[in-house]
Amino acid sequence: MNDYQYDNRTVNGFIVSSIFWGVVGIVIGLWISVQMWMPSLNFPPYFTFGRLRVVHTNGLAFGLGIGAIFGIFYYIVMRLTKRPLLFPKLARFHLYLFNIAIALAAVSLFLGMNQSLEYAELEWPLDIGVVILWVIFAVNVFGTIIKRKEEQMYISLWYILATVIAVAVLYIVNNLSIPAGWNKSYSVFTGVNSANVEWWYGHNIVGFLLTTPILAMFYYFLPKTTGLPIYSHRLSIIAFWSLIFAYLWTGAHHLVYTPLPDWIQTLAIAFTIFLIAPSWGSVVNGFYTVNNDWSKMQTNYLTKFLILGITFYGLQTVQGPTQGLRVVSQLIHYTDWVPGHVHMGTMGWVTMTVAASIYYIIPKIYHTEIYSEKIANTHFWLVLIGQLIFSITMWITGITQGALWKATNADGSLKYTFVEILAKNYPYWQMRTLGGVIFTVGMLFFIYNVAMTMRKGNLSLDASKA
């Protein structure tokens, strides 16, 4: 029927790589969560909290996140354009280069090569590598879409194109620096201006790595798994354009009450509130899609991953704008509330959706069924419980920190010293580790299930029909 072959091996390679880097990132996450209440687990020079935390964030955002995005996007793009990748050999090279880059990135962060820009810590030689990786990806995605055999571009392709463009702009601008040796550079931006550039980047890299690509997956895999069409095409159009337009105004809500000019903060807060609308456009679209037949939640094991995922996306996109308000920011900014917020997004929305995508793809390209739906269900409940324990304990301890930092005696003097307040966090930090352990066990069930599915299937069989 088809005179071409989908390059399933590259897709498979990226998925396996992203799971590998995910394990590394999650294990280091557990380690630093214990360091928070047991400082004796710091082993200088390479394994102190200050170095490991950036390996954790970069490993998961770039290793697990981008690795999964590359693999799943290649899978989606080929199917929505009804043709193989324009440059399949380049995609294979892309896979090898990706793994080399992530390995070198991890080593460089252990060595303390760090630009001190959050989520852009990698030093300039690695930045060049990341840009090359992204250009290779962009060439293949754009080329394949331009030479597509299906005239209409489906919603997922819009989000994919927006992701490719936005990440390139964000990454290149924020990493502009003056090298001072092979392992050190200084940003071209200084002081207040560098803060504004960094959080324009920092907020939007979350938007265009952990929101738009995941929405591309959601819009593709929700109809695929449920067999239900997306509720409203018009709503998806409005949500898409207003999301990518409004996102870029909002970075300065990370800098509320800093010396950044007030007008930039206020403008960012206003657009942040507006951002609830397009975010919920996708949430509503997802709910109403499944509203046609809620029994899918019982009959199709992947529906609940996607629906819980979009639910956490919905909660995240209300909580985020709330945090941007000055009255809320003054209480919770700089506290553990913020990691609680971030992890509801990453552990709730992102990994739920990515896991559902991988559960869908692996049996397809291995020409088999999932090894065990029962194990997938166990995985689901464990990561859900683990993530809730993590987020809720961090919200409690974050509010506690914020309130105690502000607590005063009757005469107006401060009630507690900093270290007295820190000591009150320990039970919560220990609870957070427990949540992390439960989440990790859930992820191990996921990996076992994927591995066993691969074992019973065959990747090379009849590749043209997958």
Added chain:
Amino acid sequence: MSGELYKKPILFSIAATVAILVGTAVTMFYPMMTDEMHPKLANLKPYTALQLAGKDIYQREGCNNCHTQTVRPLKTEVMRYGEYSKAGEFAYDRPFLWGSKRTGPDLARIGGKYPDAWHEIHFENPQAMYAESNMPAYGWIKTNKLDPADIEAHMKANEFPYTPEELAILKTKTEMDALVAYMQVIGTAVTKVQ
């Protein structure tokens, strides 16, 4: 809305790029062109070679993962840390080191707050000073010598003035000396005014 746009990937990509660049231009590119984003306090001095070496170590060890360097203009914050941060204090920081999380206290007014010896003892064993602290120990940097050639390259990249004597002295200093020197200069451009 026309369905044609979703059949033309190049036109679509141009439209998406424009959508993304509007907010970028207004909130990021435009302010960068104005003076309000490049203020400098009269008292602010470029870092000395030893201080810059200390700041490099601060960045290498990821201290900004747990310590902020910006005091918000809130009553209890000013009471706890000191004068709130001014935009003109950071003109020599490439990039800014304000941080985003206070696992440890803010450091924007740490300069001059304690003697050098306090910092050395604290870095070596934070728990000896505060039993309930969770800060990692940094005694190991005492045995690391500074490399004047490296630091000279860093001074040049920042365009900071320095003398050959200043660089020569670095050979006798350790990373601990540098980090303490950096601690002692943070935020002092403001406190000197008062």
